[in-house]
Every structure is written in structure tokens, then in C-alpha cells.
Amino acid sequence: MKASPVIRGGQSAADAALDSFDVTGYAAKRNQVLPDSDRGASRLSPYIRHGLLPLREVWSTVAGPPSDVAKFRDELLWQEYARHLYARVGMDLHHNLRFDVVWSGEFAPAALPREMTCVDWVVSSLETDGWLVNQTRMWFASHYTVRSGKGWPAGQEYFHRHLLDGSRAANLLGWQWTVGAGTGKPYGFARWQVEKRAPQLCAVCPLNRACPIENFPPQLDPRPVSNPSPRLVRDYDIATTQGPTTVVERSTPQSVLLTVESLGDADPAMLAHPLLPVVFIFDEPALKKLQLSSKRLIFFVETLQDLAARREVIVHLGDPRQITPGLRAAITWAPVPSFEKYAGTTVELHPWPWLTQPHAGSVTSFSAWRRNIARPK
Incomplete structure (x- = not known):
């Protein structure tokens, strides 16, 4: 058995990570992949996911340039949205919420060609470190589903097995968003994103001159699901949702x-x-x-x-x-x-220490949910 070489468990490690986090530059660099020194991601997510750093504490602790604080707090609100959504719809989050996309089938490693340096690096990082920046999670999910046509629940299960911050709420929501099951707009993955966020990978890739992701995959236009959960629009049992x-x-x-x-x-x-x-x-x-x-x-x-x-x-x-x-x-x-x-x-x-109490209004999207929340102080 091997521990993650980059993230250690425990309250002491969580407190040290929060104390050392500098939000300066977060808005511009949160999606940077390589080199490590240019990353703006906090690596606090495993501690947040397991309650070692409650969202309220992180929200009130972070301080720095207003634009960076605002962007970082947006990400905290996304985590809270995922929890509200999962608390309300429960196991329905394992299925296409609003738009029909391919979702069945067992995990297919062949859909992740390791001869592509970008794919190999993401898979190796996930399996070795147990953590990925959000940008590379989207690359993986998009390549596996939108380009390769494999079912997203199997992909998210693979993530859940390895990610130290693996939560059903955030993981399922992230995959739904990337494949277009939640928005109707699948996220496309192409070479220019790697060259922008991790140019080192393209430079050493044996497929550099014959890149299979040179262009975006064919544009998909998912159809709305026939019977979306009515609880996405209105919660008639808010007491159960909030606990x-x-x-x-x-x-x-x-x-x-x-x-x-x-x-x-x-x-x-x-x-x-x-x-x-x-x-x-x-x-x-x-x-x-x-x-x-x-x-x-x-x-x-x-x-x-x-x-x-x-x-x-x-x-x-x-x-x-x-x-x-x-x-x-x-x-x-x-x-x-x-x-x-x-x-x-x-x-x-x-009671659960919510960052903001669940409401009975729409949770069909992050923006719809956000319009009805009480802004945390």
C-alpha cells in the first residue's frame, strides 16, 4: 500500500495547508497545470471534502486581492452547490440529470491511449498522487466520454476510487457538467488546451506531429431527458434535504x-x-x-x-x-x-454545518441555485 506523495491526511496537515495557502494569483492561475511552480490551485479539496476544513472556516480565513478571493469563494460555493444538489436529488445524480448522453458501460482503459503524453500524465498523476487540478479532470472526462463515446458513470467511478477528494456530490456533478448531461453543452478537449496549460507535455509527446486531438471533437447536441427529476426545479421536502x-x-x-x-x-x-x-x-x-x-x-x-x-x-x-x-x-x-x-x-x-442553508428553489444550474442562497459572511 502506498500513500499519496503530495497530500497527507490529518487535521494537522489540513491546518498547515490552509495556513500556507496564498490566494494571490488564484483567479489567473487556478487552471494552470505545468510547471507545478505556476499552479494556483490550493490542494485544499481533500481536507474540505472530509470535513477537516469546513467550508465556513475556509471562506472566512482566505484573504488577499479581492478578485482572487472572489474567484476562490466561487469555487467554495460550487462545492456547496454540489452538496445541496446531492442532498436533494440523491441517487438521481448517478443518472443524466437534464440531457441525454452516453452513460452506461464498464470502465474502458483502452479509451485512454497512454501513448498520448497528456493522457498518460493525467492518468499517472491520478493513480500516483490521488489529486488533479480541475483542468486535467475536465481533460480526462471529456476525452473519455465526449471524444471516445464511453459512459460517464464508469469514468467517475474510476475517479472516485483514486481521488483523495472523491465525493459523490462534487465528482458526479463535475462529470455531469463536462459531458453535457447537466448543461446540454459538452466540454471539448483539444490540443490547444494542453499547449496553453502544460506545453511541456506536447513538446515531448511521440504523437506531436500526428496529434489525435489536434481539433475539437464533433460538436454534440444532447437532447433533454424525457422525465427530469421535478426536484431539480422545486424542493417540496426541504426539511429532509437540509437535515x-x-x-x-x-x-x-x-x-x-x-x-x-x-x-x-x-x-x-x-x-x-x-x-x-x-x-x-x-x-x-x-x-x-x-x-x-x-x-x-x-x-x-x-x-x-x-x-x-x-x-x-x-x-x-x-x-x-x-x-x-x-x-x-x-x-x-x-x-x-x-x-x-x-x-x-x-x-x-x-446538524450539518452548511456554508449556506439549502433553499427550495431551482438547482438546475449553479447560477439558478446561487440566485436564491443567502450569501455567506
Whole structure:
């Protein structure tokens, strides 16, 4: 098993990453790929995804040139939008939301020709580091689907297996956007994007003089899906989407149970019970199904090791449905369908720390959702 050579798990690593992040130049350089020294991406996403850096904290901490702060906060809002969307539509996010594109089929490595240096570099970075800048995620998704005609759910599953920040909410939304299932406008990938963001790759590519992506792929015009989820336009059960707004107390807790959605010191249930032991369950049935990379598993282990320096930590391997009832645990509600395996057998439920509360209006697009949110302070 190998850890990521570029990102370490744990609250201490998360805090250090946030302290050292300089937002200056972010707006201009966030999509730069190579060289590493020119990148503006923060690499905070794995810590944000697992609750080590809550969105509220990152939002309030970042400071610098107004244009860079505004762009960075836009990306934080995108993360929040993904969470709101997933909390509302749930498993529907695994299917084409608004426009019909190819989505079935098993993962096809042959659709990623490794003789192309740009493709080889992206695949190698993903499998070795467990992290990619957003630009290269779009390159990969576009080449695999829009150009090669393969189904996007299999592609996103491959991402989910390797990305340290792999979340169903952000990952599924990103693929939907890139392939055009959410917007009707697929993102095209062509040589000029590589030459602009990572010219070194084209310079050494053996296909430099016969580039298979010299031009954009044929333009696609996806048709609207026949029965889009009505919940995209209106949420008639906003209470379920947003989760509890106050602490739900059933009896006195004897432990605090953490999930992969909320592993940080700021977890509301953990903050409420500073003296109780902390429990984490490696979900054995889920792990067998997902086949997560060793990098992701080691990230969790590093995070728990770091936490054990401050709290008593107990780790289980098994089925949460069988283990949770005996824990008498306090837990923080999470806006994901899989939380149901914990919800009914914990004794105290804490609200999720939203950056901005979900609303009942349209979530058909980021801009539609954004028009109705309360701007974070």
C-alpha cells in the first residue's frame, strides 16, 4: 500500500495547508497545470471534502486581492452547490440529470491511449498522487466520454476510487457538467488546451506531429431527458434535504461516531462531547464494493492517527448497521444517501454545518441555485 506523495491526511496537515495557502494569483492561475511552480490551485479539496476544513472556516480565513478571493469563494460555493444538489436529488445524480448522453458501460482503459503524453500524465498523476487540478479532470472526462463515446458513470467511478477528494456530490456533478448531461453543452478537449496549460507535455509527446486531438471533437447536441427529476426545479421536502437544524437528543451518548463526511476537529458532535471516545467504522461492505485505492485508505488512517494524539480513538472494521447500535453514539448528520445506515441507531444527532442553508428553489444550474442562497459572511 502506498500513500499519496503530495497530500497527507490529518487535521494537522489540513491546518498547515490552509495556513500556507496564498490566494494571490488564484483567479489567473487556478487552471494552470505545468510547471507545478505556476499552479494556483490550493490542494485544499481533500481536507474540505472530509470535513477537516469546513467550508465556513475556509471562506472566512482566505484573504488577499479581492478578485482572487472572489474567484476562490466561487469555487467554495460550487462545492456547496454540489452538496445541496446531492442532498436533494440523491441517487438521481448517478443518472443524466437534464440531457441525454452516453452513460452506461464498464470502465474502458483502452479509451485512454497512454501513448498520448497528456493522457498518460493525467492518468499517472491520478493513480500516483490521488489529486488533479480541475483542468486535467475536465481533460480526462471529456476525452473519455465526449471524444471516445464511453459512459460517464464508469469514468467517475474510476475517479472516485483514486481521488483523495472523491465525493459523490462534487465528482458526479463535475462529470455531469463536462459531458453535457447537466448543461446540454459538452466540454471539448483539444490540443490547444494542453499547449496553453502544460506545453511541456506536447513538446515531448511521440504523437506531436500526428496529434489525435489536434481539433475539437464533433460538436454534440444532447437532447433533454424525457422525465427530469421535478426536484431539480422545486424542493417540496426541504426539511429532509437540509437535515436537522437543532440537536436531536434521544439519550445520553457514550461515544462520538465520525463518518468520512466529517473527520475534523470541528465536527459538531465531537465539539459537543470533548471527553467522549471517538469511534470510526471502516465500512467493510462498502470498501469491498468501491475498491478504493490505497492512497484513500491511508489518508483515512493518517487522519485517525493524527486525531489519536488529542482524543481517544476506537476503530472498527465491519458493517456500520451492525456496529452502530452498540456504540450509543452522538453523530453529525451528513447530506448523503449513505448516512441512513447510521441515522436510526445513534442516540444524538447534530446538524450539518452548511456554508449556506439549502433553499427550495431551482438547482438546475449553479447560477439558478446561487440566485436564491443567502450569501455567506
